[in-house]
Amino acid sequence: MTTRAKLSGIQRQALALYRGFLRTARLKSPEERHRIESVVSAEFRENARNVDRRNFVYIEYLVRRGKRQLEQLKNPDITGLSTLEINKVSSIP
């Protein structure tokens, strides 16, 4: 194993959130588990690529939003997770 640089607190929070999502996905039905895993991993990978690692305000906002979504997903009555693509049209001059 190559020695990795020590992870900062905020990096650990993001990874813990990702782990939380994957663990919660395990408790749902198999096809739903696969869908949750693909949606969550796609969003995390996209944000990891696009978001500037120094933009703490935005990263904390995303972590908070993810935590809230995870709390909702943990509820046993919730069966799954789906996403919607909105094409943002900027109308403000």
Next chain:
Amino acid sequence: MAAAALLRRSQTAARALLSPAPLSSRLVASKPHSSSPAPPPPSASTKTFSIYRWDPDSPSTKPHLKDYKVDLSDCGPMVLDALLKIKNEQDPSLTFRRSCREGICGSCAMNIDGDNGLACLTKISSESKGASTISPLPHMFVVKDLVVDMTNFYNQYKSVEPWLKRKDPPSPEGKEIPQTKADRAKLDGMYECILCACCSTSCPSYWWNPEEYLGPAALLHANRWIQDSRDQYTKERLDSINDEFKLYRCHTIKNCTHACPKGLNPAKQIDTIKKLQLGA
């Protein structure tokens, strides 16, 4: 183009005045019917609002204050009227919570010129010099513009168990639990709380310990159930908040009473709880 139209109109108006014209034509408003709307008359009552803006969808922009000018002669008296006017006419992306517009729902709680309050109950201050600063409730995580994350606040309210708890079995006929008028009067000043969070977010002690300290709103509600004569779990309620952090982070700063838009006194209720803790 508009100027020429105005000139022609004045000639016809002069001719109309000379001949006895019917009353209705003289009362017709003489607005120029040009395609471009007439610019608003520069009235003396224009107020500038500096509003806190942050958009999570454009993460690279930092939070900033944006200025908006509002003609007060065409606007309602309250800050919420100004916000809606700005949203309708100038910037539809301005985001804020609002519902009842009469100060009973608590949705529009925000910081106006340094003081927490409800936008629908706060009058626009009439001195035109100097902008009015509108920002979200202090020391709360911002979701967008003036909308804050209230989940911690609501969880603290839930932790107080704000419902009637009795040890006696319920009456079989479903009859109400009797309470004297004097006992019901004890709840006045606490039941009116609308959970707007103005008090809790004005408390510096709550700013420094938002997770552990319950805050004036939750403690006011805790006292509302402690004081309720029908509730039989008084001792358990007192014991559950008899904590170094949950209750005793209150240092009687009294910002809560100053901020409350409904005129309640959370500091007094917290004082009552502390006195009861000494006795219990």
